[in-house]
Amino acid sequence: AQSVTQPDIHITVSEGASLELRCNYSYGATPYLFWYVQSPGQGLQLLLKYFSGDTLVQGIKGFEAEFKRSQSSFNLRKPSVHWSDAAEYFCARLAGNQFYFGTGTSLTVIP
Amino acid sequence: EAQVTQNPRYLITVTGKKLTVTCSQNMNHEYMSWYRQDPGLGLRQIYYSMNVEVTDKGDVPEGYKVSRKEKRNFPLILESPSPNQTSLYFCASSSAEGVKTQYFGPGTRLLVL
Numbered sequence: 647a648q649s650v651t652q653p654d655i656h657i658t659v660s661e662g663a664s665l666e667l668r669c670n671y672s673y674g675a676t677p678y679l680f681w682y683v684q685s686p687g688q689g690l691q692l693l694l695k696y697f698s699g700d701t702l703v704q705g706i707k708g709f710e711a712e713f714k715r716s717q718s719s720f721n722l723r724k725p726s727v728h729w730s731d732a733a734e735y736f737c738a739r740l741a742g743n744q745f746y747f748g749t750g751t752s753l754t755v756i757p
Numbered sequence: 758e759a760q761v762t763q764n765p766r767y768l769i770t771v772t773g774k775k776l777t778v779t780c781s782q783n784m785n786h787e788y789m790s791w792y793r794q795d796p797g798l799g800l801r802q803i804y805y806s807m808n809v810e811v812t813d814k815g816d817v818p819e820g821y822k823v824s825r826k827e828k829r830n831f832p833l834i835l836e837s838p839s840p841n842q843t844s845l846y847f848c849a850s851s852s853a854e855g856v857k858t859q860y861f862g863p864g865t866r867l868l869v870l
Contacts, residue, residue, distance in 0.1 A: 689861040691861075695858065740857060745805075745815075747792075749797060749799040
């Protein structure tokens, strides 16, 4: 079955520190992968997506993600976290016409 | 302004009372989808539609119906709601071309008593 795994339920980082959120997907053909952010009480906003080409993808708000086929991973990174980055982050995969989301990682940023 | 709208935003109902949550998009998108979000489970796709009169089941379609009679609208119907359908529901839309970049609505919080 298609699946997306986010191993970390909750992460706390200090403002200004670097961030990496993990995402693993189940094996399949070239995956279409996404990262979304959900601020409290809000809908989801697309941060970035990968479907082919360069395995390092740049997104909005200073985020980037790297696709590693050998590890079936698509980890999200940011070099310096801001307090406004506190939110829930979801990794997702498109398989055919159907989307599969991970269970999310909640990010807390401490001053 | 390009947007996906959902109504109502909040709804409290009782078991068995039919309800409809509307979803509308103004971007002429072919693809539309419904999700439910539950703590610890992330988002799960209920139904999706590739275009008018074309709908398919997602991961959790039981207890839900959808219709796509017009391109802009994709209502979610709960014929006989049950408490386990208490959840936060999101509608999303995207163009069918290329990789589907979805635009999400603001969500509908449903409580079934």
